[in-house]
Amino acid sequence: MDATTLYSIGELSRRTGLPVRTIRFYSDAGVVAPTTRTPAGYRLYDLDALLRLELLRTLRELGMDLATVQRVLDRELSVADVAAAHADATDVRIRVLQRRRSVLRAVAAGGAGPEEITLMHRLTQLSGEERRRLTHDFVEGTFGTFDTADADHAAAAMVRAALPDLPDDPSGEQVAAWVELAVLVGDEDFRARIRRTAGRQAAGRPLDIESAAGDELMDFTRRKVTDAMESGIDPRSDRGAPVIDDLVHRFAEVFARTPDREFREWMAQQFEEAHDPRVDRYWRLVWIVNGWQVVPNLLPVYPWLVQALRA
Template identity: 60%
Template sequence: MDGTTRYSIGELSRRTGVPVRTIRFYSDEGLVPPADRTHAGHRRYAPAALRRLELIRSLRELGISLATIRRVLSHELPMAQVAGAQADAVDVQIRALRLRRSVLRAAAARGTGPEETTLMHRLTQLSAAERRRIADDFLDATFGTGRDPDAAAMVRTALPDLPEDPSAEQVAAWTEIAGLLDDADFRERMRRSAGHQASGRPLPVEALAGDEVTRQVHDALAGARDAELDPCGAEGAALAGALVRRLAAACGRAPDAAFRAGLTEQLAVVCDPDVERYWRLVWAVNGWAVLPRLVPVHSWFLRALRGTDRDLSADGPGAAGDGPGDA
């Protein structure tokens, strides 16, 4: 092929697969200038135009803008620099696509409506700094300046942090957490619960029962919680009954309705199902193993006391002799 070889715009299109209209646009922009024109004014291109057009098409398929391609072709920018910048941009696009996929899968799995799906999408689009601001606002509103610093520190060390490539479950958990953080009533309940946890103070009934009995009760509750024993089932009710009787005996009280009511009231002050739910959502978002110490063992006990109409002072499975520490 010599230097006199010329292609018409139609032949250039057939050889490259680039539409005639696009080649004409590139020519008008000076990216693929014609070598000359026929007497009738039709554009004719040298073989170099074929290679140049294939290069432009490849770079466009890689997502590089025409303005940047112009600078590459004119040697204003090195191709390596452009490729590196474009790779970084593609990484951002991939993350965005993965987030979309996770939102859609979460919406499909949960059967959410348009509004909740939109909310999930909006929350996942927040930057890490914006998500941190939401968490900081929650801490400031919950604990204030200098109020209960130990509780604030405990909550801060386990703030949720959505990963770069979250699963559908993590997206759903983060959405639920965001709703809790914005709830004024939840903030008050978190302050109360976290304050009790951080203080390490026993409940009044535990202080009266003594350290040994309290330890035995806590061990039994932790075992029931970790074994995922249903607090409202027959076995859970039996264990709760045994623990009520053990505490009552240590306090010199009868395990009657009045004692159970007082115990339930004390547990309700420091336990909250939404707070426990929050901690479990945090584990899911952060991808952590279960951290039982962050969930008060009293939560299981409270649900057991509230979830059964059985007379927990009655004899039956788990009655005196079956409680913790009787082995």
């Protein structure tokens, strides 16, 4: 094969693997024009046409549109620049496909209905900037702007430091957690709850019941409840009853109260101020979305205590 060799359209098809009708289409479009024709009118192509056709086939297989390919062949665009642009576009398509796969897995695992599937798909299609705007609006809408009190600043900083960030290739569990979070942060009642609890936590203010009970009883309570949680004891079960009965009697003695149902409800209300169930759910969802390990002994003990008191 040399520069003077001429090829029929059938020979080009054999060498490039492209169908004759495809080469004829490219030829008619002027992308790979014939070098000359035989006396009978059959098209003949030189080595340059063969090389152009092979490059055209490669670029098309990489997903480039025909107009862009022709500009590359005509040297209006460099292969490097076009390849970089298409590599970026391919990355975007890969991320879209990965999230679509994650949504399908979440649907398959959770048995979501049509409305949930639509919401899940819509929320996972948000761009990184749109997701950041959603969480930014949540923080600013909950804690206000920077002319608010220092306590709000501290609370906002605490929440902002652990904002959820859905990865490019999320698991089905992360997709489901992200969707639940997106709904949760748009709820005004939840915003009021997290502002109250986060503000108290950021300021380091103890609960009234904690201050009145004293460090010794509170340390004992946390140890007992942590042990129960790590042992897998359900707060509403018979196994949880002795733990909570002992704690109720200890608190009743300190507060000079009768350890009856009314006192238990009072205790539950006091400890509920520290860990609102919906706020606790928010933090657990953040851990899941961000792929952080959930460490059992760092989980709040008061939700277990409140459930046991009301069992």
